[in-house]
Amino acid sequence: MDLFNIKGKVIVVTGGMGQLGSNFVKYLLLCEAKIVILDIITDQKLVEEKFGSDNKSLLILNCDITSKRAIQEALVQIKKDFGQPFGLINNAALDSPPDSNSAENGPFENFPEESWDKVMEVNSKGVFLLSQVIGGEIAKSGAGSIINISSIYGLVSPNQSIYNYRRLNNEDFYKPVAYSASKSSLLNLTRYLATYWAKKGVRVNNLILGGVYNSQDKEFLESYNNLIPIGRMANEDEYNGAILFLLSDASSYMTGSDLTLDGGWTAW
Numbered sequence: 001m002d003l004f005n006i007k008g009k010v011i012v013v014t015g016g017m018g019q020l021g022s023n024f025v026k027y028l029l030l031c032e033a034k035i036v037i038l039d040i041i042t043d044q045k046l047v048e049e050k051f052g053s054d055n056k057s058l059l060i061l062n063c064d065i066t067s068k069r070a071i072q073e074a075l076v077q078i079k080k081d082f083g084q085p086f087g088l089i090n091n092a093a094l095d096s097p098p099d100s101n102s103a104e105n106g107p108f109e110n111f112p113e114e115s116w117d118k119v120m121e122v123n124s125k126g127v128f129l130l131s132q133v134i135g136g137e138i139a140k141s142g143a144g145s146i147i148n149i150s151s152i153y154g155l156v157s158p159n160q161s162i163y164n165y166r167r168l169n170n171e172d173f174y175k176p177v178a179y180s181a182s183k184s185s186l187l188n189l190t191r192y193l194a195t196y197w198a199k200k201g202v203r204v205n206n207l208i209l210g211g212v213y214n215s216q217d218k219e220f221l222e223s224y225n226n227l228i229p230i231g232r233m234a235n236e237d238e239y240n241g242a243i244l245f246l247l248s249d250a251s252s253y254m255t256g257s258d259l260t261l262d263g264g265w266t267a268w
């Protein structure tokens with residue numbers, strides 16, 4: 001069991017207030033790690049709902065990951081309160097949910113330039129900045145693990161046939177482009193950093209995830225689940241094991257790699 005031991009390690013989780021991020025945080029707290037959440041949502045009531053009150057192993061900092069200065073300030077606070085960071089989970093991201101405005105979910109030719117910039121700014125540049133500041137600090141200490149959370153849509157294109165049911169209802173609906181492009185950018189940023197820091201004891205890997213249940217409508221679920229060999233979306237706690245694996249010595253010889261958990265989506 002020592003292989004999976006991360007007790008006392010300081011792990012930074014961006015977007016830790018979101019659906020998957022809060023699952024990772026709860027699970028890593030059970031593993032007795034010290035967790036720092038960087039998020040733009042730090043509402044105290046929500047924090048208590050998700051994580052309970054007065055958890056001495058949890059530090060929540062309001063930090064917009066598109067600002068290098070905000071990340072640098074967060075690092076100062078992390079070192080003061082918890083000490084040297086060991087892990088970084090680049091999890092915060094923007095997607096265009098199916099109920100976004102019609103331009104975002106319309107034809108590719110009309111996808112708004114501002115939406116492209118916004119998604120790239122958080123999902124791609126944010127990870128670059130965090131890698132510079134927090135990753136750079138981990139590299140100085142000579143040991144650590146960075147996990148970049150990507151998506152099946154960063155590996156393959158969204159299958160637009162999932163949304164036929166919306167087009168049949170006269171909506172000009174397409175899963176938009178920016179999220180896919182941003183998630184692909186992480187694949188090679190990961191390989192770049194894995195080789196750059198390999199001799200410094202810092203491992204950097206991609207965790208590529210498939211879709212997760214989150215009150216999606218019935219027609220969407222029917223179409224989507226048909227495309228998954230396992231026949232269903234993931235439950236939100238089904239990625240925790242992979243997170244622990246990548247953070248711990250259980251994956252000590254793994255760097256610059258992709259670990260895909262997608263129910264077989266990309267296998268056919």
Ligand SMILES: NC(=O)c1ccc[n+]([C@@H]2O[C@H](COP(=O)([O-])OP(=O)(O)OC[C@H]3O[C@@H](n4cnc5c(N)ncnc54)[C@H](O)[C@@H]3O)[C@@H](O)[C@H]2O)c1
Binds near residue numbers: 017094152209
């Ligand atoms: N949920 C899925 O089905 C799914 C599937 C594949 C991959 N993923 C990936 O998993 C990760 C988590 O997804 P999720 O569904 O939990 O997302 P979510 O929307 O529930 O959470 C994202 C979190 O990121 C935070 N955030 C957004 N912009 C930020 C910024 N500028 N600075 C700091 N924090 C910011 C949000 O406040 C939120 O707490 C993402 O990288 C996503 O691409 C999710």
